[in-house]
Amino acid sequence: MTRKAKRSALCWLGLSPLLIVVLFPYATMLSTALKRKDEIFQFETTWLPDSLYFGNFIELFANRGFGRALLNSLYISFGATLVSLAVALPAAYALSRLRVPGKGTFRTYLLVTQLISPIVLIVGLFRLFAYLGMINDLNALVFAHSAFYMAFAVWMLQSYFDTIPKDLEEAAWMDGASRLKSFRRVFLPLCLPGIAVTSLFTFVNSWNEYAMSLTILREGSLQTAPVKIAFLTGTLYETEWNIIMAATLVATVPVAIVFASIQSYLIRGLSLGGVK
Template identity: 50%
Template sequence: MDNLLRKSALIWLGLGPLCLIILFPFAVMISTAVKPRAEVLAFPPHWLPSEIRLQNFADMWQAARFGPALANSLVVSIAATVLCLLVAIPAAYAMARMQFRGQRLFRQFLLVTQMLSPIVLVLGIFRLMSKMGLVDQLPALMLAYIAFNLAFAVWMLQAYFQTIPRELEEAATLDGATSLQRLRLVFLPLAAPAIGITSVFIFIYCWNEFVLAMTLLRSNEKYTLTMQIFSLVGGRYQVEWDHVMGATLVASVPVAIVFAMLQRYLVSGLTVGAVK
């Protein structure tokens, strides 16, 4: 028991500085969000506010048009995540269980697509959306996010599908189940951890993405949170940092909620395909 306590103490002693480094920006963000504006740029800096000013959040909500931007981000992120999974799950099932010509080449193609950054393709994406008449439309952003996350989702899910014993599928086949029924009744319940972690990664990508949103969106009414928060800083002579930090803090809440809801899938989902 003493050895275990000593080992735990040494581990936390080593992790302590790393935790402080990671948590320091969040502490500054929270402190700045609730400070009176006069203390934000004071020198020497006031690490702790003289008063907790929650009115900053209400002022930020009105001044930054935070509500519409929050709704746009939720719609785009949730819709892109759901639609991407609807396409990726059957594709991953086909890769894991069916044999077809060019399968190995297709796997390599999926990996190669992950090496491309959105900024490399942003001009082509803009021209494509312009020809389709989707510039300054939220569906354009959804399609772009689905395209950039689809290969990742297929690769994650097919790796997990391969770990599911074939005997379960064969038993379902003997019972007369079709391919779609085997996918729905056998694979999906067993693949819940993989689907959970994949949806988390897709949602976070859509929630935090900035380059495509800046390229495809034009009007303030269509701005997502990343664009709306950027508008509080970019092109201004004076920046209200209490509003910026308050908006950043509130924007972090949905991601924290998603992690809390799907945390039981994270550990098992991160090891997809590791053990067969």
């Protein structure tokens, strides 16, 4: 074995306990979701189900309204990501490139907003949306989530924008491109990895958010996936682990898809070679 391979094997060995921590919940979810209800509570539990049983998923979508919850979550998460990017992109660009008075203070302010837990603001938010007549409105969550994750997005995008050499934009200006055109045709393509990471974080945060969704969306048909899952645990006389595990498994899928679809941007070092 070469030295490099040895080192790599050692790293894997060191990381394997973490791998167990990461994979164990998935294994449990998958194993339980594919079993019949009575098979879960057998005295001798096995990892592999007797036969692959998809009834839990059918039950979930047909009778428990989980499809609707997924759609609600998707709407809110995509909406929050788009709104937050729409504001954060120009804000981060301005902070990175323009001479803005009070830039340092503003950045600190953005950071300070991250220190406040959303939970403490929930009562206030509820009153605000009640005043605006937006209780039981998915858009209320779109705005609330985008507002909460926007500061982080601005912070993150600005750090990324700072790594894009200013020369590239200046070269575009000299070539005759307006500020907007140079932003669109030169700056933006180079920022895709940064934008991808930021969108991913915003999307995942919004997808997983529970307390605000629970408070503002009171109607069952408007519940988001995490809220729905929590409600599944609270059935009257029993805890239907098979259904809950099926739901949690399904809830991880959109995040996995979003991750997979933008991962190529995460590893692509686009700005390489443009300037020495």
